Amino acid sequence: xxxxxxxxxxxxxxxxxxxxxxxxxxxxxxxxxxxxxxxxxxxxxxxxxxxxxxxxxxxxxxxxxxxxxxxxxxxxxxxxxxxxxxxxxxxxxxxxxxxxxxxxxxxxxxxxxxxxxxxxxxxxxxxxxxxxxxxxxxxxxxxxxxxxxxxxxxxxxxxxxxxxxxxxxxxxxxxxxxxxxxxxxxxxxxxxxxxxxxxxxxxxxxxxxxxxxxxxxxxxxxxxxxxxxxxxxxxxxxxxxxxxxxxxxxxxxxxxxxxxxxxxxxxxxxxxxxxxxxxxxxxxxxxxxxxxxxxxxxxxxxxxxxxxxxxxxxxxxxx
Numbered sequence: 629x630x631x632x633x634x635x636x637x638x639x640x641x642x643x644x645x646x647x648x649x650x651x652x653x654x655x656x657x658x659x660x661x662x663x664x665x666x667x668x669x670x671x672x673x674x675x676x677x678x679x680x681x682x683x684x685x686x687x688x689x690x691x692x693x694x695x696x697x698x699x700x701x702x703x704x705x706x707x708x709x710x711x712x713x714x715x716x717x718x719x720x721x722x723x724x725x726x727x728x729x730x731x732x733x734x735x736x737x738x739x740x741x742x743x744x745x746x747x748x749x750x751x752x753x754x755x756x757x758x759x760x761x762x763x764x765x766x767x768x769x770x771x772x773x774x775x776x777x778x779x780x781x782x783x784x785x786x787x788x789x790x791x792x793x794x795x796x797x798x799x800x801x802x803x804x805x806x807x808x809x810x811x812x813x814x815x816x817x818x819x820x821x822x823x824x825x826x827x828x829x830x831x832x833x834x835x836x837x838x839x840x841x842x843x844x845x846x847x848x849x850x851x852x853x854x855x856x857x858x859x860x861x862x863x864x865x866x867x868x869x870x871x872x873x874x875x876x877x878x879x880x881x882x883x884x885x886x887x888x889x890x891x892x893x894x895x896x897x898x899x900x901x902x903x904x905x906x907x908x909x910x911x912x913x914x915x916x917x918x919x920x921x922x923x924x925x926x927x928x929x930x931x932x933x934x935x936x937x938x939x940x941x942x943x944x945x946x947x
Contacts, residue, residue, distance in 0.1 A: 660804055661787055661802070661803045661804040661807070662747040662803055662804070662807045664747060664748055664751070665748050668748040668751065668752070669784070671752075672751055672752065672755045672784065673755060674783070674784045674785055675781070675782070675783045675784065675785070676751075676754055676755045676781050676782060677780060677781030677782075677790055678702075678754065678757060678758075678759050678780045678781060679780070679781075680702070681698055681699075681701075681702050681759045681778060681780045681792060682697075682698055682701045682702065683698065683792050683797040684697050684698060684708070684709050684792075685794070685795045686776075686793070686794050686795065690709065690713060690717065691775055691776040691777070691794070692716050692717065692728075692729055692776050693709045693712035693713045693715075693716055693717060694709050694776075695761050695776040695777060695778050695792075696712050696716065696729060696732060696733070696761070697709045697712055698759070698761075698778045698792055699733075699759055699761050699778060699819075699820045700712075700733065700736055700738065700820060702759055702820070703738050703820045703821065703822060704822070705736045705737075705738060707736060712732060715728070715732045715735065716728040716729055716732050726763070726816065729761070729776075730818065730841070731845075733818075733820055734841060734842050734845045734846070735845070737823065737846070738820050738821065738822060738823070739820070739821050739822075739823055739838050739839065739842045739854060740818045740819075740820055740838060740841075741818055741819050741820075741821060741826075741827055741830045741834055741835065741838045742816075742817070742818045742834045742837070742838065743760060743817050743818060743819060743829065743830070743834070744829070744831055744834070745814060745815030745816065745817070746815065747803065747807060749829055750762075750779065750815075750817065751782050751784075752828070752829045753819055753827065753828070753829055754779060754780065754781055754782055755782075756827065756828045756829065758819040758820075758821075758827050758828075759778050759779065759780050759819070760778070760779045760817045760818070760819055761776060761777075761778050761779075761817060761818055761819075761820070762776070762777055762778070762779050762791075762810060762816070762817040763775070763776055763810075763813040763816045763817065764776075764777065764806075764809035764810055764812070764813060765809055765812035765813050766809055769812055772812070774813070775793075775794075775809075777791045777792060777793035777794075777799070778791060778792040778793070779791050779817070780792055782803075783800075787802055787803045787804070788800045788801065788802055788803065789801050789802075789803060789806045791806075823842065823850060823851065823853055823854050824853025824854055824856070824857060825853075825854075825857055826854070826857040826858055826861055832858070832861075832862040832865050832868065835858045835861070835862070835868070836858070836865075836867050836868060836871065839851055839854045839855060839858060839871065840871065842854065843871075843875075847878065848874050848875045848877075848878035848879075849875070849878045849879055851871070851875050852872075852875040852876065852878075852879050855868065855871045855872035855875045856872060858871070858872075859872050859888075864895055865895070866892045866893075866895035866896035866899055866902070867892075869888050869889075869891040869892035869895060870888070870889065870892040870899065870901070870902055872888045873885045873886075873887075873888030873889040873891075873892060873902075873905065876888055877905075882909055882912065882913075885905075885909065886906065886909045886910070886913075889902045889905045889906045889909065890902075890906060893906060893922075893925075897925075898929055899929075900925075900926045900929035900930075900931045900933045900934065900937070901926075901931070901932075901933045903922045903923070903925040903926035903929070903933075903937070904922075904923065904926040904933040904936060904937050906919075906922040907919045907920070907921075907922035907923035907926060907937065907940065908923075908940070910922060911940070911944065916945060919945065920941065920945050923937045923940055923941050923945070924937075924941065927941060
């Protein structure tokens with residue numbers, strides 16, 4: 629997804645509400661409702677609402693901190709808008725941008741999982757009990773008016789979405805009008821979860837990126853449960869197995885780390901880093917022949933691991 633350069637983050641206020649609604653109505657008058665897959669219509673309940681999501685009224689330029697406070701509180705984090713403002717608010721931009729939003733979630737020891745940008749997936753997360761922090765553009769692409777809100781429910785019979793938005797605790801918006809404003813942000817949104825859990829509907833790629841970002845902030849020791857959840861959901865994903873192996877090793881479980889590295893190499897035989905780590909762990913276990921085999925495979929695959937594999941083969945195993 630290409631990054632957005634957001635000049636202004638707009639947040640609903642009562643004084644401006646009528647004018648904004650006129651603008652939104654004009655921009656979305658011809659918008660059609662998103663077409664849901666037949667499987668979505670059959671699988672999801674007709675109505676769903678996560679009513680226990682707290683509400684913080686969003687004052688001017690502070691819809692980012694307010695929306696974050698809602699989803700973080702829902703996940704058990706004790707924080708509020710005033711605490712979050714200095715963490716995400718950028719005065720020069722008069723608002724908050726996506727990297728700061730995601731980083732702030734991690735700072736509070738939660739993982740922000742980007743959702744797949746489709747209406748089916750949005751409704752699926754809501755039906756599963758996960759509020760979705762969404763980004764909207766309430767104006768034209770050339771003159772953006774960015775806004776953050778929290779989707780908390782829907783009604784399929786009325787084609788309406790329910791949001792915590794601006795100063796409205798339960799804001800209902802037609803699917804077509806919401807999707808028109810959401811589409812102008814490439815349908816950007818995310819759900820928040822505790823480490824060790826993986827919300828339903830998160831893709832393997834988005835899970836890997838989110839857990840890896842959390843690992844950068846808190847270290848591999850803190851991500852073991854998350855990699856376990858990811859590989860249980862996607863057992864054939866080589867990168868997930870590699871991440872799990874690193875977390876096992878960081879948590880002083882070398883035998884389990886070796887098994888996970890082997891699983892990664894089995895799923896992707898060209899993953900030279902996995903073969904290198906297998907060889908190094910086999911050396912630690914005093915299994916030189918098994919180590920030689922793995923290191924030879926690593927040395928034969930082009931990449932940053934080659935030099936290290938060749939060095940160990942020559943200096944410790946006599947090639």
